[in-house]
Amino acid sequence: MLVHGEIWTTKEYFVYPNEYVTWAIQIVMYPYMTGLVAGAFVLSSLYHVFGVKQLKDIARFALVFSFALLPVAMMPLMLHLQQPFRGIEVMMTPHFTSAIAAFGIVFSTYAAIVATEIWFVYRKYFVETALALKNKPNKGMIDGIRQLIFSALTLGAWDISNEAMEKDHKAIGIMAGIGIPVACFLHGYAGFIFGSVKANALWMTPLMPVIFIMSAVVSGIALCLLVYTIVMEGRKRLARLKKPGSYGYQDLKHIRGVEDHEVKLTAKFLKIFMILAFTLELLDLVFRGYTAMKSWDALRAVIYQRDAFKVFVLQYAIGNVLPFIMLLWPRLTVKRAAIASVFVLFGVFMMRWNVVIGGQAFSSTFHGFMEYHFPWVPVNAETFKEGWPGVLLVAVTPFVLFYILNKFVPVFLMEKEKDA
Amino acid sequence: MERRNFIKGAIMVVAGAAVPMAALEILDPKDVLAANPDLKWAFLVDTTKCVGCGMCVKACKTENDIPWTANVSRTWVERYVVTKEGKVWADCPKQARDGYTSPLLDENAAGKISVDPNDIAKGFFVPKLCNQCDNPPCAQVCPVGATYKTPDGPILVDRTWCIGCGYCIQSCPYGARFFHPVLHVADKCTWCYHRLHHGMKTACVGACPFGARQIGNLRDPNDPVTLAVLDDRIGILKPEYGTNPQAFYIGLSKEVD
Numbered sequence: 001m002l003v004h005g006e007i008w009t010t011k012e013y014f015v016y017p018n019e020y021v022t023w024a025i026q027i028v029m030y031p032y033m034t035g036l037v038a039g040a041f042v043l044s045s046l047y048h049v050f051g052v053k054q055l056k057d058i059a060r061f062a063l064v065f066s067f068a069l070l071p072v073a074m075m076p077l078m079l080h081l082q083q084p085f086r087g088i089e090v091m092m093t094p095h096f097t098s099a100i101a102a103f104g105i106v107f108s109t110y111a112a113i114v115a116t117e118i119w120f121v122y123r124k125y126f127v128e129t130a131l132a133l134k135n136k137p138n139k140g141m142i143d144g145i146r147q148l149i150f151s152a153l154t155l156g157a158w159d160i161s162n163e164a165m166e167k168d169h170k171a172i173g174i175m176a177g178i179g180i181p182v183a184c185f186l187h188g189y190a191g192f193i194f195g196s197v198k199a200n201a202l203w204m205t206p207l208m209p210v211i212f213i214m215s216a217v218v219s220g221i222a223l224c225l226l227v228y229t230i231v232m233e234g235r236k237r238l239a240r241l242k243k244p245g246s247y248g249y250q251d252l253k254h255i256r257g258v259e260d261h262e263v264k265l266t267a268k269f270l271k272i273f274m275i276l277a278f279t280l281e282l283l284d285l286v287f288r289g290y291t292a293m294k295s296w297d298a299l300r301a302v303i304y305q306r307d308a309f310k311v312f313v314l315q316y317a318i319g320n321v322l323p324f325i326m327l328l329w330p331r332l333t334v335k336r337a338a339i340a341s342v343f344v345l346f347g348v349f350m351m352r353w354n355v356v357i358g359g360q361a362f363s364s365t366f367h368g369f370m371e372y373h374f375p376w377v378p379v380n381a382e383t384f385k386e387g388w389p390g391v392l393l394v395a396v397t398p399f400v401l402f403y404i405l406n407k408f409v410p411v412f413l414m415e416k417e418k419d420a
Numbered sequence: 421m422e423r424r425n426f427i428k429g430a431i432m433v434v435a436g437a438a439v440p441m442a443a444l445e446i447l448d449p450k451d452v453l454a455a456n457p458d459l460k461w462a463f464l465v466d467t468t469k470c471v472g473c474g475m476c477v478k479a480c481k482t483e484n485d486i487p488w489t490a491n492v493s494r495t496w497v498e499r500y501v502v503t504k505e506g507k508v509w510a511d512c513p514k515q516a517r518d519g520y521t522s523p524l525l526d527e528n529a530a531g532k533i534s535v536d537p538n539d540i541a542k543g544f545f546v547p548k549l550c551n552q553c554d555n556p557p558c559a560q561v562c563p564v565g566a567t568y569k570t571p572d573g574p575i576l577v578d579r580t581w582c583i584g585c586g587y588c589i590q591s592c593p594y595g596a597r598f599f600h601p602v603l604h605v606a607d608k609c610t611w612c613y614h615r616l617h618h619g620m621k622t623a624c625v626g627a628c629p630f631g632a633r634q635i636g637n638l639r640d641p642n643d644p645v646t647l648a649v650l651d652d653r654i655g656i657l658k659p660e661y662g663t664n665p666q667a668f669y670i671g672l673s674k675e676v677d
Contacts, residue, residue, distance in 0.1 A: 001490045004599040011528035014510040016595030017496045022586040082584020082604040095565035199593035365677045
């Protein structure tokens with residue numbers, strides 16, 4: 001009879017009998033996904049709050065993408081629960097001495113803020129679309145449904161005079177301003193969940209929330225940069241196919257110019273946050289070695305021997321140093337920035353892996369070790385939820401949601417209008 | 421009377437009455453009892469008496485319906501072997517369910533280790549179970565309050581409420597918690613709370629042939645456990661975590677973690 005976690009855990013030397021790697025791949029995915037949410041939001045706020053005007057295009061994109069990622073942040077949690085149907089009790093009967101209990105409040109506050117901000121950004125579009133559909137002759141059923149949806153989305157606020165727009169603009173600034181600390185809190189608290197576990201020598205450090213926030217911003221910016229580039233490449237391809245003057249035509253040069261500009265500026269912010277994240281992680285490592293508490297022998301064995309390849313090669317070399325050099329190298333191209341973003345995303349994923357799995361790689365006895373073997377072939381519900389199928393579900397959902405959201409809040413629309 | 425005056429008057433009355441009313445405290449009998457409990461359970465382990473027979477583990481698994489073949493247990497016994505060079509070996513095969521019958525140390529994936537008897541400086545057994553900490557990290561971190569501390573000490577899990585997040589398992593420095601393989605909720609030693617409240621001892625205490633395990637009431641000054649805790653030189657496990665364990669050990673060695 002297998003206990004939860006036993007199927008993928010190998011013990012070596014003296015380990016307490018009840019110890020297993022109980023937090024597996026989905027708990028790696030959880031901070032990774034929330035990190036992307038928070039990071040994407042911070043990127044969009046750079047434009048809305050700090051007035052980095054050049055980021056306008058990617059800012060709107062990042063905002064909507066952040067919203068698409070949001071529901072996905074809690075999916076890994078649900079998938080790892082042993083009693084998933086009771087998961088809602090975290091929100092219904094929170095026990096406030098637990099860091100996890102804050103989840104419901106922080107998560108819903110954040111969701112409300114992002115939704116509000118998106119609504120203000122797109123209100124004019126909702127109204128215009130609804131009015132256009134209303135006046136359209138020979139409406140089909142789909143147009144009727146669309147009109148109903150867009151009318152509902154206006155929430156009854158049909159005023160799009162200049163004064164009203166001015167007010168909307170102010171509201172966006174305020175929401176984005178409140179949103180930054182809340183986004184940081186959303187992710188900082190994910191770091192707190194780990195950092196406050198005093199029983200775990202690798203996790204317990206007050207630096208954990210800060211490290212999590214920095215790497216979150218890094219991964220969020222990198223993902224936005226990557227997806228933005230892919231979408232823009234698609235638009236370029238479309239532009240090539242269409243003739244000037246035809247419906248939906250856009251100037252190829254113009255798209256290329258916008259893309260180049262936005263990507264380069266975003267890469268600049270990415271570099272700043274990469275330096276911060278890397279410095280903090282290094283500080284943590286140096287500090288542990290220097291203070292050399294009782295747990296250090298076990299930690300050292302994990303970091304420098306057992307997980308050395310994952311920590312120093314995959315996380316630091318391929319995930320940090322390599323993309324940093326790529327971004328720093330003169331004459332940065334869009335393609336190079338996009339490839340560097342892939343490495344950055346991989347590096348942040350490895351960081352989450354090395355924290356979550358690495359934290360369970362040694363026993364609380366400090367005499368033994370546990371190795372996690374990812375279940376490549378799902379053989380039961382446990383390895384299905386916490387194996388490939390579960391991971392793919394979590395990884396693919398945000399893109400599906402983004403596609404659907406884009407139907408109602410098109411991220412590139414305003415620019416098209418401006419051009420027209 | 422004008423409405424404004426009525427409201428003004430009403431506010432004055434309420435505010436005036438609130439001050440003396442605040443002095444009155446409504447007492448809940450349960451709170452009073454909890455503040456002055458006549459029961460406070462404590463566990464005493466005399467490691468010098470343990471021979472590693474595993475009877476306690478057998479009794480515990482049977483009493484508490486922990487599947488016999490599952491590689492988890494509410495209580496277990498560890499074996500320590502310290503060589504003359506100071507090298508510490510420890511093991512706990514099958515939670516010591518079958519007792520220690522082999523001199524080979526079971527180091528899991530590292531295989532069976534044989535230590536030359538002439539090299540051994542000391543060897544001993546350490547029974548382990550939940551410490552029912554006075555400052556329990558497991559109860560602190562439970563996101564839904566499914567695990568809680570009883571007024572008389574033991575920490576329990578509400579099996580109908582646990583969501584199975586595993587946060588309590590991660591937070592216990594003693595490895596006392598695990599997922600129940602059948603019920604899929606967090607499980608732990610309760611010091612046989614159901615037996616204690618029927619005037620019985622825990623299953624493991626009853627099963628130990630050598631009296632290495634004892635349970636007692638710290639509020640009773642004549643209880644042998646109370647006397648030992650007060651008079652003897654006792655130790656606790658991992659005091660550095662500030663959990664304030666209520667399981668006390670006689671003959672604890674520095675090698676024990």
